Amino acid sequence: MSILVNRDTKVLCQGITGHQASFYVERAISFGTRMVAGVRPGKGGIEHLGLPVFDTVSEAMSETGANASVIFVPKESAARAMIEVIEAEIDLVVCITEHIPLLDMLEVMSALQGSRTRLIGPNAPGIITPGECRIGIMPGEIFRRGRIGIISRSSTLTYEAIDQTTRAGLGQSTCIGVGGDPVRGLGFADCLELFRRDQDTDAVVLIGEIGGSEEEQAAEYLEGTDFGKPVIACIVGENVPDNTYMGHASAIIRNGYGTAQDKKQALARAGVHVVASPISIGLEIGELLNPPE
Numbered sequence: 001m002s003i004l005v006n007r008d009t010k011v012l013c014q015g016i017t018g019h020q021a022s023f024y025v026e027r028a029i030s031f032g033t034r035m036v037a038g039v040r041p042g043k044g045g046i047e048h049l050g051l052p053v054f055d056t057v058s059e060a061m062s063e064t065g066a067n068a069s070v071i072f073v074p075k076e077s078a079a080r081a082m083i084e085v086i087e088a089e090i091d092l093v094v095c096i097t098e099h100i101p102l103l104d105m106l107e108v109m110s111a112l113q114g115s116r117t118r119l120i121g122p123n124a125p126g127i128i129t130p131g132e133c134r135i136g137i138m139p140g141e142i143f144r145r146g147r148i149g150i151i152s153r154s155s156t157l158t159y160e161a162i163d164q165t166t167r168a169g170l171g172q173s174t175c176i177g178v179g180g181d182p183v184r185g186l187g188f189a190d191c192l193e194l195f196r197r198d199q200d201t202d203a204v205v206l207i208g209e210i211g212g213s214e215e216e217q218a219a220e221y222l223e224g225t226d227f228g229k230p231v232i233a234c235i236v237g238e239n240v241p242d243n244t245y246m247g248h249a250s251a252i253i254r255n256g257y258g259t260a261q262d263k264k265q266a267l268a269r270a271g272v273h274v275v276a277s278p279i280s281i282g283l284e285i286g287e288l289l290n291p292p293e
Helices: 019-031 057-064 075-087 102-112 155-167 188-196 214-223 260-269 278-289
Strands: 010-014 034-039 051-054 068-071 092-095 118-120 126-129 133-136 145-152 172-177 203-209 231-236
Touching: 010 019, 010 057, 010 075, 019 034, 019 133, 034 057, 051 057, 057 075, 068 075, 068 133, 075 092, 075 102, 092 133, 145 155, 145 188, 155 172, 155 203, 155 231, 155 278, 172 188, 188 203, 188 214, 203 214, 203 260, 203 278, 214 231, 214 260, 231 260, 231 278
Parallel strands: 010 034, 010 068, 034 051, 068 092, 092 118, 145 172, 145 203, 203 231
Antiparallel strands: 126 133, 126 172
């Protein structure tokens, strides 16, 4: 099993004829992802990268049976692109675009309420189930099929956690980069619940950072849930000064709120094994799963 995506997931790409979209769609295809179509208004009827291109998401879904979409469009058009997926009742949308205007995202979040669509992002690296499906911009060569779920706010440190668990011989079940914009779709707690129900995930790695309340919400979820699997977390940014604006829009510390120390303490109280450095993730989760006799 896996969560959200697998070898049967049929993916369309919005903005497929753009340079970045073309680059990553080609790599998704080589990874084995079932890319079935592209969407680019005004380009319907052409073929790109061997895939049919449609003017609208609803047309693409009707013709191909797509149940997931990845968005590579400018920030000014991204909200409309996400809402188009929601209106077409597609199961999953992954938005790579970053810095989407806040009011636009509030409109997207309203459209998501009561819908069947789950959103990863915006400003997300995407999701991968190794050997089955890759949606987004993660480098496919570092993955190995295994039983560790990975959830991260940081794109680069997502790759570090993946590499660590691959080198430790553990591999990954599914890896999700939830995105760095302040208003976004699936969060840590949502993903934890999905991994809790996945029989092929034995443990979960959380990669958090300063700012926002994502990690504290995950701690609250774990405190109120019989999760039943080890959770290991790494929170970065401990030495960042107060009132610092980071690259991620949600990575802001104000008046001591959202500090790395607060997040570590909340997770530790919830029974999470908090590591001091990303470089020890593979070793420490291996010891949690296979403690020395």
